[in-house]
Amino acid sequence: MTETSALQQAFVACSTLLTQYRQYWQLVPFACQQLPWQNPVLEQKILSLSEQDLSAIDQSLVLQQQHFGELFAGLFALNDYVAEANSGLSARGLKKVPFWLANGIGGRKLEQIDAFARQLPPSARPMLEWCAGKGHLGRLLAWQFQRPVTSIEWQQQLCVDGSALAAQFDIPQHFVHADVLTAAGSAILAPQQQVLALHACGQLHIQLLQQAVAIGSEELHLVPCCYHLIPDEHYLPLSKLARQHDVALSQHDLKLAVQGQVTAGARVEKLRYTEVQWRLAYQALRAELSGDSHYRPLSSVAKHWFSGDFADFCRWAAAQHQLSLPAAPDWQFYLNKGAEHAALVRRIELVRHLFRRPLELWLVLDRALYLEQHGYQVRLAAFCDYQVTPRNLLIQASLKATTQPSLAS
Ligand SMILES: C[S@@+](CC[C@H](N)C(=O)[O-])C[C@H]1O[C@@H](n2cnc3c(N)ncnc32)[C@H](O)[C@@H]1O
Numbered sequence: 001m002t003e004t005s006a007l008q009q010a011f012v013a014c015s016t017l018l019t020q021y022r023q024y025w026q027l028v029p030f031a032c033q034q035l036p037w038q039n040p041v042l043e044q045k046i047l048s049l050s051e052q053d054l055s056a057i058d059q060s061l062v063l064q065q066q067h068f069g070e071l072f073a074g075l076f077a078l079n080d081y082v083a084e085a086n087s088g089l090s091a092r093g094l095k096k097v098p099f100w101l102a103n104g105i106g107g108r109k110l111e112q113i114d115a116f117a118r119q120l121p122p123s124a125r126p127m128l129e130w131c132a133g134k135g136h137l138g139r140l141l142a143w144q145f146q147r148p149v150t151s152i153e154w155q156q157q158l159c160v161d162g163s164a165l166a167a168q169f170d171i172p173q174h175f176v177h178a179d180v181l182t183a184a185g186s187a188i189l190a191p192q193q194q195v196l197a198l199h200a201c202g203q204l205h206i207q208l209l210q211q212a213v214a215i216g217s218e219e220l221h222l223v224p225c226c227y228h229l230i231p232d233e234h235y236l237p238l239s240k241l242a243r244q245h246d247v248a249l250s251q252h253d254l255k256l257a258v259q260g261q262v263t264a265g266a267r268v269e270k271l272r273y274t275e276v277q278w279r280l281a282y283q284a285l286r287a288e289l290s291g292d293s294h295y296r297p298l299s300s301v302a303k304h305w306f307s308g309d310f311a312d313f314c315r316w317a318a319a320q321h322q323l324s325l326p327a328a329p330d331w332q333f334y335l336n337k338g339a340e341h342a343a344l345v346r347r348i349e350l351v352r353h354l355f356r357r358p359l360e361l362w363l364v365l366d367r368a369l370y371l372e373q374h375g376y377q378v379r380l381a382a383f384c385d386y387q388v389t390p391r392n393l394l395i396q397a398s399l400k401a402t403t404q405p406s407l408a409s
Helices: 006-020 040-047 051-058 061-068 077-087 107-118 136-145 156-168 202-215 240-244 251-256 266-290 303-307 310-320 331-353 356-373
Strands: 127-130 149-153 173-177 194-201 219-225 376-382 393-399
Touching: 006 077, 006 240, 006 356, 040 331, 051 061, 051 331, 077 356, 077 376, 107 136, 107 194, 127 136, 127 202, 136 149, 136 156, 136 173, 136 194, 149 156, 156 173, 194 202, 202 219, 202 356, 219 356, 240 356, 251 356, 266 303, 266 310, 266 331, 303 310, 310 331, 356 376, 356 393
Parallel strands: 127 149, 127 194, 149 173, 194 219
Antiparallel strands: 219 393, 376 393
């Protein structure tokens, strides 16, 4: 019998928990007209919370645990896995980045790059930056470690801007303008590289994992994000273990994993609140006009819509659903309905959000296990504080000496 790795154990714990509590997270809150679970204790608790309580709890792991720890046994123990993995982390001492080199990089991005760099082991391999944007990460690392970097990016203007910055500071950074989802894009990968991907979205990092495994990349450091940006409606697990313990994730479910919000300002908070109310108010209007009370989603829109006029928003939404509106609906009536429904939805979401970190952990562990299965030594840890970026899980993998490149499966 083969020995179970720590990653496998964590994954099975995660899967068991998500399956056990499936009814609390695998649902569409907007489609619920009442609390969707039969749980009187939870119902009483959730209905007694004020709006202020809701947003405070939603943003604090400590408060979530205080309020819901007893109701969902095992849920918060999963966080100990990341905490334990982190206890082995030691941040590498680095030179302070001079202001002229960091110019133009946002404060949080700079903190992320700094924290990411401190987790990289010494390596003599040339660096490859996957989905680089303007290549801020690559530029700073090439300066820091005095090693060349190739940065691959799909948007030509970002390549042009990034190349200009590198040239200005005489940094050995070379941009490749290519689509990583094509054979030409992936051809840039070579076994003896230190591959770096900070916040590469869904399919972009899945492609990286599959290609890296196929060619036998020796060293990989990946921070995934936007798990829902995949071409299929449903998620196909990467690792064998996840295929055995699949929790059947739709794109809607996958979005839950990235709903963690770093505390937003009051204005953004208010816009979010209005958006939910207006969408639900429109839903009530549509249900009444069409006689169909099933929830029908609307596409996302720029946030500025929600500082405008509700009637304009309804006209836009009705056009999307090919619905004609009466000349003068009682807008206030529907806004009141929307506000009432929004209060319910926020309570359902509060409970659903308890599962966003376990779900993200499930997804990241699937990626880590995929690498482990293909002969990599893998480490998973939070590389920076959650407030610096909620997408703070870093996968680090090095190919064991005995492993041959394999056809990705
Ligand atoms: C979330 S950004 C991350 C950028 C950078 N790594 C960072 O951390 O700031 C993702 C980047 O991937 C690029 N991208 C999207 N699709 C791509 C593709 N098919 N091939 C290469 N790059 C792509 C985008 O243009 C964008 O610059």
